Amino acid sequence: MPAQTDLPDLPVPATLLPSDGRFGCGPTKVRVEALEALAATGADLLGTSHRKPAVKAQVARLRAAIADLFDLPDGYEVLLTMGGATAFWDAATFGIIRQRSRHYVFGEFSGKFGAATAGVPFLDDPDLVDSPVGTVPAVTAAPDDVDVQALTHNETSTGAMMVPVRGDDHSLVLVDATSGAGGLPVDLTQVDAYYFSLQKGFASEGGLAVVIASPALLTRIEEVAASDRWIPPFLSLATAVANSRKEQTYNTPAIATVFLAAEQTEWMLAQGGLDAIVADQADKAGLVYGWAAERDWATPFVADEDDRSLVVATIDLDDAIDADVVNAVLRDNGILDTDSYRKLGRNQLRIGMFPAIPASDLQAYTACVDWIVDHL
């Protein structure tokens, strides 16, 4: 980021500003109405026992709303696991992968699960299928010794989205949907674990993951738990299944995370459910990519239009316009967190377009960037 003293003093006209300045990709905008609903619980929820009815009712509320939003196929269950998506990778390493996993790597997040399984003493080295950043790998049949295929619904670091599909009939399909869930379409019959942290599309806080588990996944979890492999108790998915069925978690959860995610999920249902949200996402994405395409100094980073994410837009800027300066001026004006993913190292804006962010604010965002570029 440029030093504050070098920064042009450019107050964007108030009429151009969005109603809410949060456009980051994680954590993302939490609706103020949801925060007010949390505050309104007063002395009844936060600070009370997570083994008692008030908190268990919120866990039940979240699990039921998720089941409703995703219209779960027969036999699928909603689990809550501790530690978010990152901890789920370790839980899956201990509790789901039998021998070897395949990972489709097309950015930072998709690479992390694969890296977490490399060097695990009881597993064979993972089969990594790489695809350059900004592209999406095709899902194909894995070698016979592979029993898990790991996909990423939306690669948050690059703004590329993948369609979750089965590549073969001998692997369970695990989909990291942390930034895609709730904003992208999904056919859950193609998936065995659709898992996501709650601080992105579900506009909540960190620390927990939802795992939508297929019957085949539940069977695999039982099978591995019954084997002689040692599994750390905190990462035991069999324990997570048993607790989730009792509307509980293994240890103390972040209760605000549960509450805010339930608020957001019910809000999504009130907007018309997943299909309505996805249609809205397509409109918002069209607006942002369309804006970039009309500027001769801006280009969508993901070349193939079908691969362009509906929840995270990555827009490259012409070298003559320093994205760090644009982001710093935006920040000065209360518009936050549209920096490119640090390790990608591009002259780029990365814009969260998650369900909680209205089209009108994305429109305002583009108008603010136009104004800043005009005045630099």
Ligand SMILES: *Cc1c(COP(=O)(O)O)cnc(C)c1O
């Ligand atoms: C943010 C993100 C993660 C990491 O989530 P944590 O809750 O920090 O573990 C994993 N995968 C994807 C695709 C993400 O966007």
